[in-house]
Amino acid sequence: MTKLSLSTLASASAKVLKPAYDPASVEIGIVHFGPGAFHRAHQAFYFDALLATDSRWGICAVSLKSPGVRDALGPQDGLYVLAQLDAETTFRVIGSIRETLVAPENPEAVFARLAAPATRVVSLTVTEKGYCLGGDGKLDLANTDIAHDLTDPRRPDSVIGYIVEGLRRRREAGLAPFTVISCDNLADNGHKLRDAVVAFAGKLDTGLADWIAAQTAFPRTMVDSITPATDDALRARVTAETGFDDAWPIQREAFVQWVVEDTLPKDGPDLASVGVTLTNDVAAFEGAKLRLLNGAHSTLAYVGLSRGYETVGDAMADAQLAGFVRDMMLEDIAPSLSTPPGLDIPTYVEAILGRFRNPEIRHLLAQIAWDGSKKLPFRILETAAEAVAADRPLNRLAVPIAAWIAFIAARAKAGTPPVDPLADKLMGLGAACTGGPEDVDAFLKLEAVFPPSLASDAGFSTAVKAAYATLVQA
Template identity: 60%
Template structure:
């Protein structure tokens, strides 16, 4: 027996969280593009909570390419299971998905759903690639699918094309516009999407431009929850827990966060009642996540890899490394953050460290270490520049950079792949290193695409970075890592107390 409305009564006799609302009363008020795992553990879960008190917000899922989610969920009446992975894991059946469409099969049906006056929200998790942006952040009008949509507006292929056509339909029908909420993990995602849609409309339907500029909200958002991929082991575990088969369950950690800019118009769900933060300062939440969570992640990835750890949970179990990261977050990063209303930085730091320790989430350090040239300039370098200007310590903040340099050198030495857009240049510079800290640090600081001339030429920065690089050179395991971290902090006039 598979998961479905018919089998929900069986599940009701088990210790499981299932929809307690009448799904027959649920109408569609949200159209979502990109029904992947993250959306189904995140936005769809929040909406499931809302439906217990407000049935207007069922979701129509739209896939721009694959039929996989449709083929799995339609036989299950849109139901699926989330496994919440924590010290005490739990299972939950989600009922917020009312319809699943595959856009290439029925673009007119998708457009009709978007144009319906009942649809007040359109959301998306399509990754940065799905926005079809050029290198300057505008719409790439040379993209084949965008070119198609400009010539064939009634049968769009892209999310931007669907938005432009649906907004034209709503305008002509006299309907109020919907709210367009990007839920992709991109800084300024709402601004980026708004610019792409306006670029498209100016090129195809310029008379609609003013209406979109004045009437259509594109709030920025921040989303967060680790979502490991579904595998057969998860399917078996869910089947054993539920007593029925789920064709496509999903899983995430207990922590889940959604922040939406306060720009929404018209009827809306009671977001705050289900834990969504609606704020005028999404950027403040993004900055805290980028520097505290992502910055700590990079530190664990590079320093932990040098010591031989392979996952976040194994690295944070090293008491010396855990203490180092915690003090870096509290003493070096936190002072430069102005928390927005509703964000308790101390509580957030504690939550981040707790997430790192979750043994049920196998978050690979090697994966976090990818694309260091793209991540570190946003996660760590601004904090270093601000601390230098404010006269605060940068000793600990230099560790993820120095460890990144060693990580790249070891990848080259062992003939392992460097996953980074600057892979060739990184490999070439690693081959020019000779183990002398001044030479090696200078070689890497020559990466103008990563390090500004001003920062690379700062004497204090170079001295602290060379110190960290020298102490990390001999790290081969946990004891040597702990000793290196202690020396780095001690030389800066501070001590680590594991």
């Protein structure tokens, strides 16, 4: 067994896809905060492809807390194997991460990278928590990390503090600001990050805050690809297939999507050349993902569980259910969407259905069913409300709502609370269910889930009751 490294890369088996460039000759032009599995499966994958034609875009990966990535990838010269899971899995060595830093151990090394003239992009995948936002979506000045960073901005704890100090040093050196690309699943991510950075800077130096607001691009983005956690089974599979001992390989589904607001500087990375969608309407792509992909996921979860299925793949093997979901996506959800250039809805729908059928991804329906009271208003109910306003059919859109009610009733009867912030309330409603239309009436009074204008619509109520009756009689 051979340890993966630059010196052993040439010994990879013929079926392993290797970098189409010399990793040792790459220049670092990107600083990325939060180099977890998703970044290494997603953004690092795109930049690995870009390096084949432009050597300026190597990555300095910065961990804000844990040294795990540095300790795993350091002895491997930053290399790791990405397994792309599909009917036929492919194995690719990614070489785009050229440096790994642990911020608390050496903040000056991080600042040196942020202030380097070659650094043109700062990206981040730090989860929503890492943005230190309050309930209003604005920077929470009482957040422990933010309060610390405002008193000691040269040794920050938060990514906000690092970005602001890096921008301050660039301004002081007469350099243009870097572009800041949020890659977290946070609605309006780039704009919320910009507002947080400007607010933080304003507490230190209003001139700096004005400069950041006027000169720095914070494009909105949307990212998508299922990335299961690394486990020993993956490590063993990578070793068997590639011949390499890799301390931290990564796996994801073959499908990958990155949509970026078209505000990148002219001398920035040519992301479009490697399949990234540049658009002036990221929100439209977010809406399509939320309603088509997530809406279909929830439908498969609740209907699939009622039919005794365990995974998305199991549910998709039911031809009747798979056909129902496809029809709902194309005929009921698609008419509610705006379609920006670069998004072909029928093609996107078929791609989603293909992802759901992927035999290598084991996605549990029970997990997708979590937090239905919070998910369904955005995934299904907004579409239903628009269908009511446009006098479009409701019969299919009513099915996932009815299936959710039946799911809650079944959980209550079994004495097993759902994973949901409204679990106690839902258990009470579910326990009172008798299988009749009055069950639907009781749930529709739940204003935390159903907008009164929709719940009181006779057509919507009738459609949900009809779907519920079919489900409970099955």
